[in-house]
Amino acid sequence: MVKLTGYKKVKAAVFISGTGSNLKSLIKFSKTKKSPISINLIISNNPKAKGLKLGKINKIKKKVFNFKKNYKIENRILFVLKEHEIKVILLAGFMKILSKNFITKFKGKILNIHPSLLPKYKGLNTHQKALNNYEKYAGCTVHFVNSKLDSGKIILQKKVKITKNETRDSLAKKVLIQEHKLYPKAILKVFNL
Numbered sequence: 001m002v003k004l005t006g007y008k009k010v011k012a013a014v015f016i017s018g019t020g021s022n023l024k025s026l027i028k029f030s031k032t033k034k035s036p037i038s039i040n041l042i043i044s045n046n047p048k049a050k051g052l053k054l055g056k057i058n059k060i061k062k063k064v065f066n067f068k069k070n071y072k073i074e075n076r077i078l079f080v081l082k083e084h085e086i087k088v089i090l091l092a093g094f095m096k097i098l099s100k101n102f103i104t105k106f107k108g109k110i111l112n113i114h115p116s117l118l119p120k121y122k123g124l125n126t127h128q129k130a131l132n133n134y135e136k137y138a139g140c141t142v143h144f145v146n147s148k149l150d151s152g153k154i155i156l157q158k159k160v161k162i163t164k165n166e167t168r169d170s171l172a173k174k175v176l177i178q179e180h181k182l183y184p185k186a187i188l189k190v191f192n193l
């Protein structure tokens, strides 16, 4: 971890369920001098999440939780977060919905990245929905998490143009590249930097 002179980085946990490409970009960002956060913990609901490998490579602790018993699991997660002095949670492709109780405990401290220009296309299959509606633009949004799905206050958005023969996959690729840039920028904005 790069330590800044003058102040300490705020400890963050990243929650993932899959590939972890956003996690990768967040780790890279967290190691820069200008980053206000360090990533101290990776949490996943999925033991097979590819992104978990990034924990080993970057010497970041990782924990997998089985979400089937939601209520108890969240209490265990809260305990682990406390243990690691985590102050900020970054959801990055995390496919589980956190309870109101959990969110309240981290009020204003949970961020999420969503692959659409919210408030349009909450939930899943965002790119297909945008194509089905003949949208001219798609994009991504970083927002605070509240108890309603993909509805918290928007921090930053990035638009991408939908081209003529755009497919769901080509659009997903284009948007993902922008996600990797947008999340760090949103973090800087939240910390007023």
Ligand code: GRF
Binding pocket: 016, 017, 018, 019, 020, 021, 022, 023, 051, 092, 093, 094, 113, 114, 115, 176, 179
């Ligand atoms: C991203 O498109 C993110 O916006 C969405 O799930 C995808 C996760 O990708 N919530 P990755 O695991 O960060 O590669």
